[in-house]
Amino acid sequence: MKAWLVTNEFLNSQKYSELNMWLVNAAKKYDVELLVKTNAELLVDLTSGNGIEAKREKEQPQFVLFWDKDIRLASYLESLSLPVYNSAKAIEICDNKAMTHIALNQKHIRMPQTILAPMTYPNIGYTNYDFVDKMVEQLRFPMVVKECFGSFGQQVYLVHNYPDLLDCLNRIGTKPFLVQEYIKSSFARDIRLNVVGDQVVATMYRYSDTGDFRANISNGGKMRRYEPTPIQIETAIACVKALGLDFAGVDLLFDENEEPIVCEVNSNAHFKNIQDCTGVNVADQIIQYIVKKQSCL
Structure with a gap:
């Protein structure tokens, strides 16, 4: 083949x-x-x-x-x-955090309260910030600001007050972004579940002791093996199905009762760290899945 x-x-x-x-x-x-x-x-x-x-x-x-x-x-x-x-459509949805959350919301999958910023044009910019007042009223501080396009925990910001928020938005400029409820109970920790087909094949717990609210390994986070709960497994698989993916990395946060809240989904999740952590070769799992699926065509 x-x-x-x-x-x-x-x-x-x-x-x-x-x-x-x-x-x-x-x-x-x-x-x-x-x-x-x-x-x-x-x-x-x-x-x-x-x-x-x-x-x-x-x-x-x-x-x-x-x-x-x-x-x-x-x-x-x-x-x-x-x-x-993965399919072009699935990759496109996952690459855009706003589109990801719209798709997850349609399937009633739990995620942080999320508000999408209105689009503007590069040659115009935001001529007023009236919509920002509505965002603050809904979410309160602190809140998380995310550019719609970004990887490895980059382009994600925790803002604590109005001046910080305006400074953040000035740096983002006219790029599309969204704002989210800050999940305090998941400060500096999350889990990454690699899903292939309808199975979670590997999971790791990520945490940071640097003071950064993000737990991404690329930002200095650490990792350890983790046994996901049935609801965490169910949530990760539901995300993959909702987005039309064959395989993905699903990042989950913890609420105050340790129940899962979806952070984001990665269609091309790198798997070196999770292999180092768990010993599971996700590449093998992906190829095996595709070969099996091809045999059924």
Whole structure:
């Protein structure tokens, strides 16, 4: 079986190369020749037959493991009737935190109280901040401000008062953002559950002792093994189904009774840390799942 692993041409650090090789090596265990293709290499040419379509005829990938967020390319590959994991739509929703929370809200999945900021245009900006007063009235301080696009806990801010909030919004500028209720009971701690299909295959508890309210490992957090509760497992799987994903990393917060609240969902969750923590090779789980699903097509 031949397949493509689509990555981003411009994310070429050792961290990303190592992750790619884990997926390639995992594929070999299931007799899958997983060829790495970058989004620049698979240049979409909509005006000729000399681009991806011609390559497809030569290489005949039976599926595409899409490890990037170039949804235009993912959509084009789907238009060629290639099975793409995760789908372009699912990646697009997960990449935008506002769209993620809209989808979760439709399925009544518990998350922090969330208010989406109104859109403005780059050449106009926000000509008034009247809507900010309504946000503050609803959520009170402290509150969490999140840019809609961001990874590894970046572009996420905890603000304690009105001047801090305005300063934060000035730095964000015209980029889309949302504000959320601050879950004090989950300060500097959360759990990451890696879901593949309808199973949680690995879980780790993340915590920080640096004073940072975020628990992300990339921000200096630490990790340890964790046995998720039935409700945490149920919530993580429900998120994956609600977003139309085949696999994902689901981050859950703790309420005052240690019950789960969804923080966010990552369609292309990195799995080095969780493998170091749990010994579970999520790459193996993903490839095994796709091969099984392909056999049913």
